[in-house]
Amino acid sequence: MLPEQINYEKNLPFAIGFSNVAKEPPHYHREMEMALILRGTASYRIHHQKYQLSAGDVIIVDTEDLHRIDQSSEDVLMLTMYVDLEFFNDLYPNIDFMIFACEECARESTSRHQQLQNKVAFLRHHLAEIMTLTASREDNSQLLMEKIHQFIFLMVNQFQGFFIEDNQFKTSHNEVNSIDLDRLYRIIKYIYLNYDQKITLDDLAELEHLSPYYVSHLIKETSGLSFQNFLNYVRVEYAEKFLAENKLTLTQISEFCGFSSPSYFNKCFKTWHHLTPSQYRKQLQLCERALHKDYSQTEALALLKPYLNAFQSKQRSKVQNHASHHMFLPVRTGASSFGDFQSNFSLRIFVDSVGDLARLGYCWEKLRPLAPQALGISAGALQAVPCGEALLSDLLPAQIQPEIWQTPPDLRNTPAATISEAFASILEDPDPSIRLFGESCALFTNDGLPSPYYTIYSLFAGLRGSICERREQYLLVSHAPYLFILLYQTDAAFALSTHLHFHNFQGDVQVIEQRFGKEHSPAAMLEALGSPQEITKPLKEHIWRAASGETQFFQLKCQLDPRLDLDIPPNTFVLLSFKEG
Numbered sequence: 001m002l003p004e005q006i007n008y009e010k011n012l013p014f015a016i017g018f019s020n021v022a023k024e025p026p027h028y029h030r031e032m033e034m035a036l037i038l039r040g041t042a043s044y045r046i047h048h049q050k051y052q053l054s055a056g057d058v059i060i061v062d063t064e065d066l067h068r069i070d071q072s073s074e075d076v077l078m079l080t081m082y083v084d085l086e087f088f089n090d091l092y093p094n095i096d097f098m099i100f101a102c103e104e105c106a107r108e109s110t111s112r113h114q115q116l117q118n119k120v121a122f123l124r125h126h127l128a129e130i131m132t133l134t135a136s137r138e139d140n141s142q143l144l145m146e147k148i149h150q151f152i153f154l155m156v157n158q159f160q161g162f163f164i165e166d167n168q169f170k171t172s173h174n175e176v177n178s179i180d181l182d183r184l185y186r187i188i189k190y191i192y193l194n195y196d197q198k199i200t201l202d203d204l205a206e207l208e209h210l211s212p213y214y215v216s217h218l219i220k221e222t223s224g225l226s227f228q229n230f231l232n233y234v235r236v237e238y239a240e241k242f243l244a245e246n247k248l249t250l251t252q253i254s255e256f257c258g259f260s261s262p263s264y265f266n267k268c269f270k271t272w273h274h275l276t277p278s279q280y281r282k283q284l285q286l287c288e289r290a291l292h293k294d295y296s297q298t299e300a301l302a303l304l305k306p307y308l309n310a311f312q313s314k315q316r317s318k319v320q321n322h323a324s325h326h327m328f329l330p331v332r333t334g335a336s337s338f339g340d341f342q343s344n345f346s347l348r349i350f351v352d353s354v355g356d357l358a359r360l361g362y363c364w365e366k367l368r369p370l371a372p373q374a375l376g377i378s379a380g381a382l383q384a385v386p387c388g389e390a391l392l393s394d395l396l397p398a399q400i401q402p403e404i405w406q407t408p409p410d411l412r413n414t415p416a417a418t419i420s421e422a423f424a425s426i427l428e429d430p431d432p433s434i435r436l437f438g439e440s441c442a443l444f445t446n447d448g449l450p451s452p453y454y455t456i457y458s459l460f461a462g463l464r465g466s467i468c469e470r471r472e473q474y475l476l477v478s479h480a481p482y483l484f485i486l487l488y489q490t491d492a493a494f495a496l497s498t499h500l501h502f503h504n505f506q507g508d509v510q511v512i513e514q515r516f517g518k519e520h521s522p523a524a525m526l527e528a529l530g531s532p533q534e535i536t537k538p539l540k541e542h543i544w545r546a547a548s549g550e551t552q553f554f555q556l557k558c559q560l561d562p563r564l565d566l567d568i569p570p571n572t573f574v575l576l577s578f579k580e581g
Contacts (some may be wrong), residue, residue, distance in 0.1 A: 002025065002026055002027045002028060002066070002244055002245060003028060003029060003030075004027045004029045006029050006031050009134075010141050010144070011141075012145065012148070013083065013084040013087035013088075013148065014031075014081060014083045014084065014130075015031075015081070015082045016079070016080070016081040016082070016127075017079075017080060017131075017134075018038075018077060018078070018079055018080075018295070018297070018300040019077075019079075019080045020072075020076055020077050020078075020291050020292045020293070020295055021042075021076070021078075021289060021290070021292075022069075022072055022074075022076075022290040022291055022292050023068075023069055023070060023071050023290050024068050024069045024287070024289040024290070025068060025287050025289065026045075026067070026068045026244045027066070027067070028064050028065060028241065029063075029064070029082065030064060030084070030086070030096075031063065031082040031083055031084050031085070032060065032061065032062055032063050032082070032083045032100070033060070033061035033082050034058065034061070034081050034083070034123075034127065035053075035058070035059050035061075035078050035079065035081075036056075036057075036058050036078060036079040036080075036128075036307075037053045037054060037056065037057045037058075037078050038055060038077045038078055038079055038300070038303040038304070039055050039075055039076065040054075040072060040074070040075040040076030040077060041054045041055075041072060041073045041076065042071075042072040042073070042078065043069065043070040043071050043072065044059055044067065044068075044069055045067060045068050045069075046059075046061055046065050046066070046067040047065060047066055047067070047236075047237055047240060047272075048167070048236075048272045048273045049168060049169065056124070058102055058120055058123055060100045060102055060159070062099055062100060063085060063097075065237075066237070066240055066241050066244065072292070075292075077300060077303065079127055079128070079131055079300075079304070081127060081131075083148070083151075083152070085152075088152050090330075090332075090503060091152075091330035091332070092152070092156050092328065092501070093182075094185040094186060094188075095152075095156065097185055097192060098156070098185060099160070099188070100155055100159045101159060101160075101162040101163075101171045102119075102120055102123065102159050102171065116171055122154065123154065123158075123159075124307045125307050126147070126154060127307070128304040128307035128308045129147060129308065130144065130147050130148065130151065131301075132301065132304060133147060135297065146338075150471065153471060156328050157327050159171070160181070161181075162223070163223065163224045164223055164224040164225050165224050167271070167272055178328065178497065178499035178563075179565070180222055183210075183218060184218065184219070184222045184223065186207065186208065187204050187208065187215070187219065190204065190207055191230070191234050192234060195234050195238055195258055196238075196256055196258045201216055201227055204227070215227070232268040233272065235257040235258050235259060235268065236257075236268055236269050236271075236272050238256075238257050239254075239259075239265065239277065240273075240280070242256065242257070243277055243280055243281045243284065244286075246281065246284075246286075250262060250265070253265070253277065265277065327473060327487075327496060327497070327499065328499045328501070329485070329498060329500050330500075330501050331483065331485065331501065331502045332503040332504050338466070338467045338469075339467050340465075340466060340467070341460075341463055341464065341465050341466065341467055341479075342373075342460075342463075342464065344430055345426065345460050346373035346374070347370055347371070347372045347373055347374075347457050347460070347461075348372065348373060348374040348375075348376065348432075348433040349367070349372050349374070349376065349433065349434060349435075349436060349443065350378070350405070350408065350409055350411060350434070350435060350436075351375070351376070351377050351378060351381060351402075351435075351436050352378040352380075352381055352408055352435065353378070354381050354384050355437070356381070356435070356436040356437050357377065357381050359437065363436070363444060363448070366444070366450075366454075367443070369458055369461060370443075370457045370458055370461050371461045374403065375402040375403070376403045376404075376405045376409060376433060377403070377404050377405065378405060378408065379405060382404060409433045410431065410432045410433065411432055411433055411435065411441070412425065412429075412432040412433070412435075412441050412453070413432075413441055415440035415441060416440065416441070416452045416453060417440070417518075417521060417523060418452055418490070418516075418517075418518045418524075418572075418573075419452045419455050419456060419516040419517075419549075419572075419573040420488040420490050420516070420571050420572055420573040421490050421571070422451070422452035422453045422455070422456045422573075423456050423486065423488045423573050424490050426456060427475060428472075438451075441453070443457070445522060445523075447522075447535050447540075448540065449522040449535075449540065449543055450522065450543075450544060450547045451522070452521055455520075455547055455548075455549075456573070459486075459514070463477055463479075463484055464479045465478050465479025465484065466478050473487065473488060473496070474486060481579055481580055482577060482578065483577075483578040484576065484577055484578075485500070485575075485576040485578070486573070486574075486575050486576075487568055487573070487574045487576070488568070488572070488573045488574070489568045489569070489570060489571070489572055490571060491570055491571075492570050492571055493570060495570060496567070496568040497565070497568075498566050498568055499563065499564075499565050500563060500564040501563050502558045502562040502563065502564070503562070505558040505559075505580055506558075506559070506580065507558075508555050508556065508557055508558070508580075509555065509557075509558055509578050509579065509580050510553075510579045510580075511553070511554050511555065511556055511564075511576060511577070511578055512551065512552075512553055512576070512577040513551065513552045513553075513566075513574060513575075513576055513577075514549050514550070514551050514575040514576075514577075515549055515551075515552075515572060515573075515574050516550075516572065516573045516574075517549075517569060517571060517572045518570070518572070520546060520547055520548075520549050520550075521547070522543050522547060525543050525546060525547075526543075556578075
């Protein structure tokens with residue numbers, strides 16, 4: 001065999017660096033490898049597949065896949081990262097047996113091809129960020145761990161679907177539900193661990209407590225290959241390693257890899273490589289790893305700048321939202337803290353008009369449950385009202401001491417038609433103050449109805465604890481014995497299938513699910529009523545009640561089935577509250 005040892009730095013579960021390999025022999029390692037071509041070209045081979053790569057291309061080599069670089073251009077420079085996936089096994093079961101793919105989608109599907117390009121662009125950005133931090137002289141191990149967790153989250157949620165078509169691995173054409181995907185990877189793991197033994201559909205059916213017919217259909221629909229062809233492919237993978245090692249006879253390799261006879265081994269191997277095992281061994285040219293001319297670290301880092309600058313926060317969030325329709329989310333107790341929730345998402349209100357100032361006292365009872373941290377008043381608005389400061393003291397409770405601002409603070413200016421859009425805006429940029437009244441970027445509509453921002457801040461007011469995870473589509477907050485997960489899907493066309501895997505939970509878990517869809521926004525309610533010209537007091541009261549969303553209560557028995565699957569419809573926000581015991 002031709003195993004290779006990867007050396008890590010700073011006790012981190014990955015290694016990353018620049019490379020200018022001219023050619024290298026066939027080899028494999030227990031880490032997943034990812035390469036981004038920064039300049040020049042390279043000819044990669046992973047098992048039977050050849051890839052001609054140029055600047056901007058990304059390639060993924062799964063754990064223990066035999067691969068090599070046949071040749072590359074003299075000016076080649078690539079960024080290569082190796083990740084120890086076993087380190088993340090507690091969070092993502094069977095991750096070291098997942099098959100990741102970032103190859104082209106079917107060209108006939110323009111939308112899916114564009115989605116893939118968006119996701120790969122996001123991947124390039126992550127690689128560039130990790131390399132830039134690694135190259136820094138500062139001690140940033142904690143930040144690097146956060147970045148590698150984000151990277152693994154991205155890989156599991158965006159790239160683990162695959163489909164084998166015309167003997168080529170491609171990104172999956174179809175969405176696969178999480179239950180079937182879990183089953184598939186348990187089956188794949190069993191096959192890889194027992195490839196040298198006789199394996200039948202009955203064995204796999206017994207493993208999954210399913211019928212042989214169902215297992216056969218599952219493998220074919222999710223991988224593109226029949227059970228027998230997939231099994232043969234795995235055996236051919238191992239045979240290729242033995243052939244490259246060149247220590248065993250063809251008969252021995254056939255037997256060691258579980259083939260029923262040398263002739264059947266020949267047939268299966270030729271299906272994938274278009275060569276017999278003997279021909280493959282003869283044409284295999286072993287060589288030493290060779291490098292092209294030296295390069296400077298400064299020169300290499302400069303090539304990362306386009307990928308670092310390509311994604312500003314809003315653009316990154318947009319790509320993530322539109323590319324993500326499945327999310328695999330590990331839920332664990334005892335996670336690290338990344339800040340206090342209330343401190344990071346405090347509500348600051350700014351009153352910048354005479355009209356809003358006049359209505360401040362009227363709406364204060366509605367503001368009280370939001371527990372605002374600060375109230376700013378425009379000096380101009382205050383001066384425009386006779387006896388403004390005296391009026392202000394009459395309007396507000398004695399304990400509220402507003403600040404008078406000569407110049408407006410940074411104000412939230414992202415319109416939000418739905419609660420999910422409001423949460424996405426706050427998650428992306430929590431700092432700006434918010435106006436009191438307005439149609440899109442305020443706490444209340446001009447008609448005095450709750451805006452989507454009001455709904456989100458009212459939920460925030462009831463949350464306490466430490467932020468444990470913060471990503472583009474969810475937030476996880478821990479406050480023992482409670483755990484809160486805030487999820488959203490702003491995509492108007494697709495639901496978000498969310499798959500939560502629970503770790504370290506011992507007993508039953510009480511769950512409260514609060515869900516807010518597009519229909520819970522006042523604008524949608526008024527539209528459903530034909531946009532009435534007059535909003536009566538009874539109607540306003542009904543809308544306020546309906547804006548509180550829908551609530552469900554249930555229990556999870558995590559010891560029996562440590563998972564929860566839920567679909568988040570388009571334009572929907574969900575708050576999940578968990579309490580163990």
